[in-house]
Amino acid sequence: MLRSIKSLHGCTVAARDGDIGSVDDVYFDDEAWGVRYLVVDTGNWMRERQVLISPYSAKHMDRESGTVHVHLARQQVRDSPNIDTHKPVSRQHETEYLLYYGYPTYWGGLNLWGMGSSPAFDIKDVPPDPASEALPRPDPDPHQAPVDVHLHSTNAVEGYHIEVADGSIGHVSGFIFDDVAWAIRYLTVDTRNWWPGGKEVLVATRWIDLIDWVGSTVSTRLSRDAIRSSPEYDDSVPLTRDYEKRLHEFHGRDGYW
Numbered sequence: 001m002l003r004s005i006k007s008l009h010g011c012t013v014a015a016r017d018g019d020i021g022s023v024d025d026v027y028f029d030d031e032a033w034g035v036r037y038l039v040v041d042t043g044n045w046m047r048e049r050q051v052l053i054s055p056y057s058a059k060h061m062d063r064e065s066g067t068v069h070v071h072l073a074r075q076q077v078r079d080s081p082n083i084d085t086h087k088p089v090s091r092q093h094e095t096e097y098l099l100y101y102g103y104p105t106y107w108g109g110l111n112l113w114g115m116g117s118s119p120a121f122d123i124k125d126v127p128p129d130p131a132s133e134a135l136p137r138p139d140p141d142p143h144q145a146p147v148d149v150h151l152h153s154t155n156a157v158e159g160y161h162i163e164v165a166d167g168s169i170g171h172v173s174g175f176i177f178d179d180v181a182w183a184i185r186y187l188t189v190d191t192r193n194w195w196p197g198g199k200e201v202l203v204a205t206r207w208i209d210l211i212d213w214v215g216s217t218v219s220t221r222l223s224r225d226a227i228r229s230s231p232e233y234d235d236s237v238p239l240t241r242d243y244e245k246r247l248h249e250f251h252g253r254d255g256y257w
Helices: 074-078 091-101 224-229 241-251
Strands: 002-004 012-015 018-029 035-041 050-053 058-062 067-070 151-153 161-164 167-178 183-190 200-204 208-212 217-220
Touching: 002 183, 012 074, 018 050, 018 074, 035 151, 161 224, 167 200, 167 224, 200 241
Parallel strands: 012 067, 161 217
Antiparallel strands: 002 167, 012 018, 018 035, 018 151, 035 050, 058 067, 161 167, 167 183, 183 200, 208 217
16 A cells, blocks of 8 residues: 555554654655554653664564564664664665664565565564674774765655756655555656646656755756646545556556566
Protein backbone atom coordinates (compact mmCIF):
# COMPACT_ATOMS: atom_id res chain seq x y z
CA MET A 1 0.00 0.00 0.00
CA LEU A 2 1.17 3.52 -0.78
CA ARG A 3 1.23 5.92 2.16
CA SER A 4 2.57 9.32 3.01
CA ILE A 5 5.79 9.45 5.02
CA LYS A 6 3.96 11.99 7.18
CA SER A 7 1.65 9.20 8.32
CA LEU A 8 4.65 7.66 10.12
CA HIS A 9 5.49 10.80 12.09
CA GLY A 10 4.43 10.45 15.68
CA CYS A 11 3.71 6.73 15.35
CA THR A 12 4.60 4.65 18.38
CA VAL A 13 7.29 2.04 17.82
CA ALA A 14 6.49 -0.96 19.98
CA ALA A 15 8.99 -3.67 20.92
CA ARG A 16 8.02 -7.13 22.15
CA ASP A 17 8.16 -5.96 25.75
CA GLY A 18 7.00 -2.36 25.58
CA ASP A 19 7.18 0.91 23.69
CA ILE A 20 10.50 2.24 22.37
CA GLY A 21 9.37 5.73 21.41
CA SER A 22 7.80 7.67 18.56
CA VAL A 23 8.89 8.32 14.97
CA ASP A 24 10.47 11.75 14.55
CA ASP A 25 12.06 11.42 11.10
CA VAL A 26 12.69 8.96 8.28
CA TYR A 27 16.03 8.34 6.55
CA PHE A 28 16.21 7.29 2.90
CA ASP A 29 19.20 6.51 0.72
CA ASP A 30 20.07 8.65 -2.29
CA GLU A 31 20.90 5.70 -4.56
CA ALA A 32 17.68 3.65 -4.56
CA TRP A 33 15.16 5.78 -2.60
CA GLY A 34 14.74 3.04 -0.03
CA VAL A 35 13.35 3.88 3.41
CA ARG A 36 16.29 2.66 5.47
CA TYR A 37 15.58 3.79 9.02
CA LEU A 38 12.96 5.29 11.26
CA VAL A 39 14.48 7.88 13.58
CA VAL A 40 12.80 7.20 16.90
CA ASP A 41 12.71 9.63 19.80
CA THR A 42 12.85 7.52 22.98
CA GLY A 43 11.79 10.33 25.31
CA ASN A 44 12.54 10.03 29.01
CA TRP A 45 13.03 6.27 28.76
CA MET A 46 16.53 6.71 27.31
CA ARG A 47 17.18 10.32 28.34
CA GLU A 48 15.74 11.62 25.07
CA ARG A 49 18.22 9.66 22.98
CA GLN A 50 17.25 9.05 19.36
CA VAL A 51 17.75 5.60 17.87
CA LEU A 52 17.51 4.11 14.39
CA ILE A 53 15.03 1.33 13.68
CA SER A 54 15.46 -0.57 10.42
CA PRO A 55 12.52 -1.90 8.37
CA TYR A 56 14.30 -5.25 8.72
CA SER A 57 12.92 -5.32 12.25
CA ALA A 58 9.37 -4.28 11.33
CA LYS A 59 6.70 -6.85 12.15
CA HIS A 60 3.62 -4.96 11.06
CA MET A 61 2.04 -1.52 11.14
CA ASP A 62 -1.27 -0.92 12.84
CA ARG A 63 -2.68 2.10 11.01
CA GLU A 64 -5.67 2.51 13.31
CA SER A 65 -3.59 2.84 16.48
CA GLY A 66 -0.61 4.46 14.74
CA THR A 67 1.82 1.78 15.95
CA VAL A 68 4.79 0.15 14.25
CA HIS A 69 5.45 -3.24 15.86
CA VAL A 70 9.03 -4.54 15.69
CA HIS A 71 10.82 -7.82 16.40
CA LEU A 72 13.03 -6.27 19.07
CA ALA A 73 13.35 -6.11 22.83
CA ARG A 74 13.78 -2.80 24.64
CA GLN A 75 17.16 -3.86 26.03
CA GLN A 76 18.43 -4.59 22.51
CA VAL A 77 17.56 -1.05 21.54
CA ARG A 78 19.09 0.39 24.71
CA ASP A 79 22.38 -1.42 24.00
CA SER A 80 22.47 -0.55 20.27
CA PRO A 81 25.33 1.58 18.89
CA ASN A 82 25.00 5.28 19.59
CA ILE A 83 24.42 7.26 16.42
CA ASP A 84 24.31 11.04 16.39
CA THR A 85 21.26 11.81 14.26
CA HIS A 86 22.32 15.47 14.08
CA LYS A 87 25.33 14.46 11.95
CA PRO A 88 25.56 12.54 8.65
CA VAL A 89 25.27 8.78 9.15
CA SER A 90 28.00 7.06 7.16
CA ARG A 91 28.09 3.56 5.71
CA GLN A 92 30.66 2.79 8.40
CA HIS A 93 28.10 3.64 11.08
CA GLU A 94 25.43 1.68 9.24
CA THR A 95 27.69 -1.36 9.06
CA GLU A 96 28.22 -1.24 12.81
CA TYR A 97 24.48 -0.89 13.38
CA LEU A 98 23.53 -3.74 11.04
CA LEU A 99 26.24 -5.98 12.46
CA TYR A 100 24.92 -5.39 15.98
CA TYR A 101 21.43 -6.55 15.03
CA GLY A 102 22.65 -9.32 12.72
CA TYR A 103 21.00 -7.79 9.66
CA PRO A 104 22.45 -7.97 6.13
CA THR A 105 23.62 -4.86 4.33
CA TYR A 106 21.12 -3.58 1.78
CA TRP A 107 23.63 -2.01 -0.60
CA GLY A 108 25.70 -3.75 -3.26
CA GLY A 109 22.97 -6.14 -4.41
CA LEU A 110 20.78 -6.22 -7.48
CA ASN A 111 17.58 -5.24 -5.69
CA LEU A 112 16.31 -2.56 -3.36
CA TRP A 113 17.18 -4.67 -0.32
CA GLY A 114 20.31 -6.40 -1.55
CA MET A 115 19.04 -9.78 -2.70
CA GLY A 116 15.35 -8.96 -2.24
CA SER A 117 12.79 -6.37 -3.24
CA SER A 118 11.56 -5.90 0.34
CA PRO A 119 13.17 -6.07 3.79
CA ALA A 120 11.85 -9.60 4.39
CA PHE A 121 14.06 -11.23 6.98
CA ASP A 122 13.85 -14.48 8.91
CA ILE A 123 13.82 -13.35 12.52
CA LYS A 124 15.05 -16.82 13.57
CA ASP A 125 18.42 -15.93 12.05
CA VAL A 126 18.87 -13.04 14.49
CA PRO A 127 20.50 -13.80 17.87
CA PRO A 128 17.94 -13.33 20.69
CA ASP A 129 20.21 -10.81 22.41
CA PRO A 130 22.86 -9.41 20.07
CA ALA A 131 24.42 -7.42 22.90
CA SER A 132 25.28 -10.64 24.75
CA GLU A 133 26.83 -12.21 21.67
CA ALA A 134 29.72 -9.75 21.76
CA LEU A 135 29.64 -9.33 18.01
CA PRO A 136 32.84 -7.78 16.66
CA ARG A 137 32.58 -4.16 15.62
CA PRO A 138 34.82 -2.49 13.07
CA ASP A 139 37.48 -0.23 14.54
CA PRO A 140 37.67 3.24 13.01
CA ASP A 141 40.68 3.68 10.76
CA PRO A 142 42.31 7.12 11.18
CA HIS A 143 43.72 6.80 7.65
CA GLN A 144 40.39 5.86 6.11
CA ALA A 145 39.03 7.87 3.18
CA PRO A 146 36.23 10.40 3.86
CA VAL A 147 33.05 8.78 5.11
CA ASP A 148 30.63 7.33 2.59
CA VAL A 149 27.30 9.04 3.28
CA HIS A 150 24.14 8.13 1.39
CA LEU A 151 21.41 8.65 3.99
CA HIS A 152 19.24 11.76 4.02
CA SER A 153 16.41 13.03 6.17
CA THR A 154 12.95 13.41 4.68
CA ASN A 155 12.40 16.27 7.12
CA ALA A 156 15.41 18.08 5.67
CA VAL A 157 14.51 17.50 2.01
CA GLU A 158 10.95 18.70 2.44
CA GLY A 159 10.92 22.25 1.11
CA TYR A 160 13.58 21.69 -1.57
CA HIS A 161 12.76 23.61 -4.77
CA ILE A 162 11.79 21.68 -7.89
CA GLU A 163 13.84 22.54 -10.97
CA VAL A 164 12.40 21.39 -14.30
CA ALA A 165 13.72 21.57 -17.86
CA ASP A 166 12.55 25.17 -18.32
CA GLY A 167 12.61 26.71 -14.86
CA SER A 168 11.24 26.26 -11.34
CA ILE A 169 7.73 25.19 -10.47
CA GLY A 170 7.27 24.22 -6.87
CA HIS A 171 8.78 22.65 -3.80
CA VAL A 172 8.86 19.21 -2.20
CA SER A 173 5.91 18.98 0.17
CA GLY A 174 6.12 15.30 1.08
CA PHE A 175 6.94 11.71 0.15
CA ILE A 176 4.85 8.68 -0.79
CA PHE A 177 6.25 5.27 0.11
CA ASP A 178 5.35 1.64 -0.44
CA ASP A 179 4.84 0.10 3.01
CA VAL A 180 5.72 -3.41 1.78
CA ALA A 181 8.91 -2.66 -0.16
CA TRP A 182 9.71 0.34 2.07
CA ALA A 183 10.55 2.32 -1.06
CA ILE A 184 9.79 5.98 -1.73
CA ARG A 185 7.84 6.00 -4.99
CA TYR A 186 6.91 9.67 -5.33
CA LEU A 187 7.67 13.16 -4.19
CA THR A 188 4.64 15.34 -3.61
CA VAL A 189 5.19 18.74 -5.22
CA ASP A 190 3.28 21.85 -4.20
CA THR A 191 3.07 24.34 -7.09
CA ARG A 192 0.72 26.83 -5.44
CA ASN A 193 3.41 29.38 -4.61
CA TRP A 194 4.67 29.38 -8.19
CA TRP A 195 1.54 30.02 -10.24
CA PRO A 196 -2.08 31.10 -9.56
CA GLY A 197 -4.45 28.18 -9.26
CA GLY A 198 -1.59 25.79 -8.58
CA LYS A 199 -2.05 22.35 -7.08
CA GLU A 200 -0.19 19.45 -5.55
CA VAL A 201 1.11 16.80 -7.96
CA LEU A 202 3.28 13.69 -7.81
CA VAL A 203 6.70 13.25 -9.39
CA ALA A 204 8.02 9.69 -9.41
CA THR A 205 11.45 9.25 -7.85
CA ARG A 206 12.48 7.41 -11.02
CA TRP A 207 12.01 10.70 -12.89
CA ILE A 208 14.45 12.58 -10.66
CA ASP A 209 17.74 13.33 -12.40
CA LEU A 210 19.67 15.20 -9.72
CA ILE A 211 19.44 16.38 -6.13
CA ASP A 212 21.63 19.31 -5.16
CA TRP A 213 22.14 18.83 -1.43
CA VAL A 214 23.98 22.15 -1.13
CA GLY A 215 21.58 24.21 -3.24
CA SER A 216 18.49 22.41 -1.85
CA THR A 217 17.00 21.64 -5.26
CA VAL A 218 15.53 18.57 -6.96
CA SER A 219 15.86 18.43 -10.75
CA THR A 220 13.80 16.56 -13.33
CA ARG A 221 13.62 16.72 -17.12
CA LEU A 222 9.85 17.16 -16.99
CA SER A 223 8.68 20.55 -18.28
CA ARG A 224 6.73 23.24 -16.46
CA ASP A 225 3.72 22.56 -18.69
CA ALA A 226 3.91 18.84 -17.90
CA ILE A 227 3.93 19.54 -14.16
CA ARG A 228 1.18 22.16 -14.49
CA SER A 229 -1.09 19.78 -16.44
CA SER A 230 -0.25 16.66 -14.44
CA PRO A 231 -3.14 14.87 -12.65
CA GLU A 232 -3.80 16.55 -9.33
CA TYR A 233 -2.90 14.67 -6.17
CA ASP A 234 -5.34 14.71 -3.26
CA ASP A 235 -3.80 13.40 -0.04
CA SER A 236 -7.24 12.83 1.48
CA VAL A 237 -7.97 10.10 -1.09
CA PRO A 238 -6.18 6.71 -1.10
CA LEU A 239 -3.59 6.50 -3.87
CA THR A 240 -4.72 3.75 -6.24
CA ARG A 241 -2.98 1.86 -9.03
CA ASP A 242 -5.49 3.36 -11.48
CA TYR A 243 -4.28 6.83 -10.52
CA GLU A 244 -0.67 5.69 -10.87
CA LYS A 245 -1.34 4.29 -14.34
CA ARG A 246 -3.04 7.53 -15.39
CA LEU A 247 -0.08 9.55 -14.07
CA HIS A 248 2.49 7.43 -15.90
CA GLU A 249 0.48 7.40 -19.11
CA PHE A 250 0.15 11.19 -18.98
CA HIS A 251 3.94 11.58 -18.78
CA GLY A 252 4.63 8.75 -21.23
CA ARG A 253 6.60 6.74 -18.66
CA ASP A 254 6.65 3.05 -17.82
CA GLY A 255 5.47 2.00 -14.37
CA TYR A 256 7.71 0.50 -11.71
CA TRP A 257 5.28 -2.37 -11.08
